[in-house]
Amino acid sequence: MEENQWKWDRWQQRVLDYTGNITIRAGRQVGKSEVISAKSCQFALENPNTTTLIIAASQRQSSLLFEKIRANMDRKEIEGKTKLYKERPTLTKMILRNGSRIYSLPAGRTGYFIRGFTIDLLIADEAAYIPETVWNAVVPMIAVSRKLRDMGIIILLSTPFGKGGYFYDSFTNSEFRAYHVSSERCKRIPKKFLRKEKLRMSNREYRQEYLGEFTDDLTQFFGTELIKNCTSIMNWSKEKDFNSSAKYYLGVDFAGYGGDENAFVICEMIKSNLRIVKCEVTDRVSATDTIGRIILKDQEYKFKKIFVDDGGLGSPITDILQAKLGRKVLGLNNASKRIEVQGEEKKRGIFKEDLYSNTLTLMEAGQLQIIRDLDLIRSLKSITFSYGEGYDTKGVSKKVSIFGNYSHLTEAMVRSCWCYKERGLRLFMY
Secondary structure (H helix, E strand, O other): OOHHHOOOOOOHHHHHOOOOOEEEEEEOOOHHHHEEEEEEEEHHHHOOOOEEEEEOOOOOHHHHHHHHHHHHHHHHHHHHHHOOEEEOOOOEEEOOOOOEEEEEEEEEOOHHHHHHHHOOOOEEEOOHOOOHHHHHHHHHHHHHHHHHHHOOOOEEOOOOOOOHHHHHHHHHOOOEEEEEEEEHHOOOHHHHHHHHHHHHHHHHHHHHOOOOOOOOOOEEOOOOOHHHOOOOEEEHHHHOOOOOOOOEEEEEEEOOOOOOOEEEEEEEEOOOOOEEEEEEEOOOOOOHHHHHHHHHHHHHHHHOOEOOOOOOOOOOHHHHHHHHEEEHHHEEEOOOOEEOOOEEEEOOHHHHHHHHHHHHHHHOOOOEEEEEOOOHHHHHHOOOOEOOOOOOOOOOOOOOOEEOOOOHHHHHHHOOOHHHHHHOEEEOOO
């Protein structure tokens, strides 16, 4: 939308007008990226020979904001009928005729690869998801600019991700001007949409994702700190990072009745350590398309095993996949499984607890690393549990219910992680 047609919200205008450190925690789709992209252009154009650095947990995330800045700059060039770029921008670098530079880089696990910059404006997108060790490397990079040029400004923007950490602490830090923006106060978001989301999500999820509140829940199955500690893989690509000596496993969660997404998660095993290296979500499509997609992935990765949800709609798909790919396809349907114990086939009870407990144990033991994919992180954080009625002789609840409103990626992940158990069990389809 053109600037002369756009009416900034009151908080956005305050952000544009303020000079100094800013931290923004906001619900989704309130316009935080739009206002920060405009502020970045304003800063670079009004302050020649300055350096702006945009970081995020992954290159993909930092590139999204960089693209908005590029679009803003392109529009200003057209409207002003003047050349602003010194040279053609790349996907990660923009150099202006006034000497200002704007870079977009991933933070990585430690910030090592972004050391060396002297930064006049640091922008951290989805700041709550950036590892805490990064801040030790990045914050000193603004010190020179702050002393010599009276700049060295930090802007943090994010939806919250639990309590604690640099982003959380910034809201009680007097050096930051703090803004809290709820999606419910954004006129551009339909109230009907928010009502549907409130019904679809748990109270905690809705408060975090749309109200922009810092929340933690004692009933989270995977604790926030545990998730943060395990999400240590920044980027992974088949072309650069595939390890021919490793074993690869695929976990699949099919869109169920009323569902609209299939989830695919790839796990890499090296000795006894596992790494979640690839996550993918696709719209619900025909069974033929889903089967073809899995076969193509198998040709690419040569999976040792493929673990699929064979309950409900997944049952006929599993049968076809087994016919085409053989015994490497195993169905795990959250209800029951058959195992062979000393040559005798037996049936076990609640399988969902086994799947989730296996993954939780691996995470707590430090044997599972997870790629820093925001959709997967949100999915893991959405999983909660409750105790059912009845207790055993030791006073422990007989049944634990595990559920989540955004569980499909986690469902695929816990299946891929079953490869750790599968090494010591001979599984049969049920």
